[in-house]
Amino acid sequence: MSVFLGVDGGGTKTEFVCIDDSGQVVARALTSTTYHLQVGLDEAVRRLAEGLGSVCGQLGVSATDFRYAFFGLPAFGEDAVIDPQLAAACGRLLGHDRYACDNDMVCGWAGSLACADGINLVAGTGSIGYGERQGRKARVGGWGEMFSDEGSAYWIAIQGLNAFTRMSDGRVPIGPLYASFRETLGLANDLDICAKVMGEHGMARDAIAGLAPIVSQAAEAGDLAAVAILDLAGAELASLAGALRARLGFSANEAVPISWSGGVLTKLERVREPFLRQLQTRAPYDLIAPRHGPGVGAGLYAALLASDREHALCAESK
Structure with a gap:
């Protein structure tokens, strides 16, 4: 069975959702926030490991068995020093390179619109807007609680x-x-x-x-x-x-x-x-009322990225 892992890291909690080829949820886990600006990098990684271990235990698999994983992490993309460290840590936890990291705003969009073109507004602990249109991607807001995050x-x-x-x-x-x-x-x-x-x-x-x-x-x-x-x-x-x-x-x-x-x-x-x-x-x-929650959105996005990667690898081999 092909299983995709989606991680929706939020300012209050972090959700781990595994889906199969049909998009059905086959495992789910929750940990506390992985907002590294609040809990620190090491604690954020520890909580990622905790959630990953939980879904692996539910499925009876190891992290290396996931076909692809997507980590949507709070504040990712906003620190050129911390971002590579977070991404590398995710790779170590998985034990392979079939994964991607981005801001958790992507999870909200991917879930609410099922990865279709359009925009999504996230208003949770923080606030941010994200959307895609014909391959173009953009974000607004989400500058942080010190001087932004209006409406959160x-x-x-x-x-x-x-x-x-x-x-x-x-x-x-x-x-x-x-x-x-x-x-x-x-x-x-x-x-x-x-x-x-x-x-x-x-x-x-x-x-x-x-x-x-x-x-x-x-x-x-x-x-x-x-x-x-x-x-x-x-x-x-x-x-x-x-x-x-x-x-x-x-x-x-x-x-x-x-x-x-x-x-x-x-x-x-x-x-x-x-x-x-x-x-x-x-x-x-x-x-459009949200079609799925952000956790499922992270899983759907992992499946989408896996398809894109596999098509690219296939084209390279020809």
Whole structure:
């Protein structure tokens, strides 16, 4: 049986999915984030090894048996020093060269559109847009949480924390968001939030992103500041889509296939709705609900790359 391995590395978790020739999932495993900027290169590789060992154990095979593997890794393609080290580590884990590495944005596109031309917006822990058109590839956004990742869970959480400080100061009226942050973080004093988030034992990127539901719940309770944050998140993601369609060369009147992935857009209706609404007012799009999750997308992309590689090798031998 030919088995393809897909790895979708995210800011919160990493999913390992194996599919067969028919595209059926035959093994699956989860580990924690492989975001090397947060956990370090060695720990990221250890977690890759953990997930790889799990799916191999389920299938009763060794890593050398995979026909092809694709690793979609967070922040890959953004560091000329770390990227080759990560790629080499993946090769060592597999024990062969039938693999490729790229940014995890590819997994979202490959899953949601089943590797068809079009664009995908990822809004999870971070945010990024990726698409393909007639062999052309492009990305927008995804510059990192320090000064970008608009519309992501991390960004929403940071905007929510900012709104909390404004409410505490009296710069804006206090709404349900204020009490939610106090309760969730167990604050005896509002200023305790500084140590909770930024102190010696403060919160990592994924933990901060995990505060985004506080903003969503506050919006459901009628908090105007929270509603504004989520509306702006949707608008920012729609802006990424507009930049991406232009970069890929779609015409202004062309209905561009578009889908989405990541917890913010798949689970938070109060972000997805303004996102889709903004899209429809800016340019024509063909809205496509995600066909597969990013993990399956990684497996499908591995199968696609295997086919391309085998055709190239066949052509060279003639």
